[in-house]
Amino acid sequence: MGPLMAVQALAARFDAGHRTVVLDVRWALGDPHGREHYLGGHLPRAVFVDLATELATPATPARGRHPLPTDAEFQETARRWGINNGDVVVAYDNSGNMAAARLWWMLRNAGFQDVYLLDGGLAAWRDAGLPLDTGPAEAAVGRVSFDVSPAGGRMPSIDAAGAADWPATGVLLDARAGERYRGEFEPVDPRAGHIPGARSAPTTANVDGAGYFLPADELRRRFEDLGIRDDVPVAVYCGSGVTAAHEVAALEIAGFRAALYPGSFSEWSNNPALPVATGNRPSGDAAARGGSVEG
Template identity: 75%
Template sequence: MDTLIAAAELKARLDSGARTVLLDVRWALGDPHGREHYLGAHLPGAVYVDLATELAGPADPSRGRHPLPPGEQFQQSARGWGIGSGDVVVAYDDTGNLAAARLWWMLRNAGFADVFLLDGGLAAWRAAGFPLDAGLVQPAPGDVSLSGDAMPVIDAGQAEFWGQQGLLLDARAGERYRGEFEPVDPRAGHIPGAVSAPTADNVGADGRFLPADELRERFTRLGVRPDVPTAVYCGSGVTAAHEIAALEIAGFPAALYPGSFSEWSNDPSNEVVTGSGK
């Protein structure tokens, strides 16, 4: 199953009139102005998706900073973005798909297979010299029917022992994994047994995912193997989806821990480890 679509391929698809829903997931930790960025410039016809309100429920210490919303609510949002049965969805952002991958994962989890990430995001579209629009796009409502539980997930109880039976990857920056810096969560460090695997290392300087063979080499060095169950977490379950996309490109399946470290660190009974060791 393909994960990515290149800018030139997307432009040709749009020019052909093929049914395509473009979703702009402009969000970054510490930058609350995603909507304004979208209104200033976006791919022609792209609909804005608010990660904080449409791709997450309200923050809850027992579920994390960005808990997954109820399935019925997500279906309503998807229809509001104009997604219909038979459509192809392409999601993008302006941060190497670190945010857009959350939408990609959620649609996949809801049983919607025809969703892709624009490789390199908005920067790749700009670099190709393709046109941009400004202002708000309000699509006609779609009629897509979504389900759920199509992608593997784990919970905190499983995360506690996952490193004993498989491989638990921490997709945050290395300094957060080591506990040297923690900007948002109550405790610094990582889940015992986890291996540091910053998701930023999945892309090149241009924001595009590394080639599949390079990603396979990277993950193999970290201990990923076909016979080893792999799960991924991050701060709040957003960038971990990006790592799952990278693993899929490399040919490896992986489960998501949706609550991630924001859920884990809020429970004082959960151990937190600092330093570079597991």
């Protein structure tokens, strides 16, 4: 089935009474009002997930803007949402799953397999004429028995050292907007530009204008045009490890398994010892000399 669940499939699960945990991950950079948006209208029985406090720990220069919580912290949080072993979990947002993919990746990384992104998100549900609830929803806890993998790590990931070395043997993708990759604009991180050797692959190109993921064959062509092959290792970063998870999901739909750099550019750019490249080119060779690279 892959990472996605269609609106019609989720509605059918509701109609059949199949236990399904639905999680609303309304979040966007620069918009701290996700809970208010949720309260104004959400899928039936959906529980709100606060990305900043439940899918991350407080920002630090050493770990970036959205460090991953520990396994124990994430297990406790997931149990509060009402997730039990064996449940089916569906996550969504109202931004093409750019935020919900973070939760998808974290659950998969914890060893939880039956987790999906609602393709098209809230807009697709609304456009299908399906009902919305308002106000808070209570988690259907029942027996609380969600257990994460003792050491996490079920999804491949890399650190800053891995990101530095990755372009020598594989493809490192930068999932941020092109202007941030080129260093023309940087709204939140201390330095503008990209990790030397990385190739620009904005996450927004994974979806169509309505927020649905592109078909698998179109996504595969997109990533092949970026140099990705079955025998070429691929890793992804973004600003803080959020939208890069969306690119990992898109790569999986296309048939590629990708590693995530959770600290991403917010971690990298806070370390003055690490070089930053600017411009359209990956600039990997020049960047090896260190410092800031103009490309």
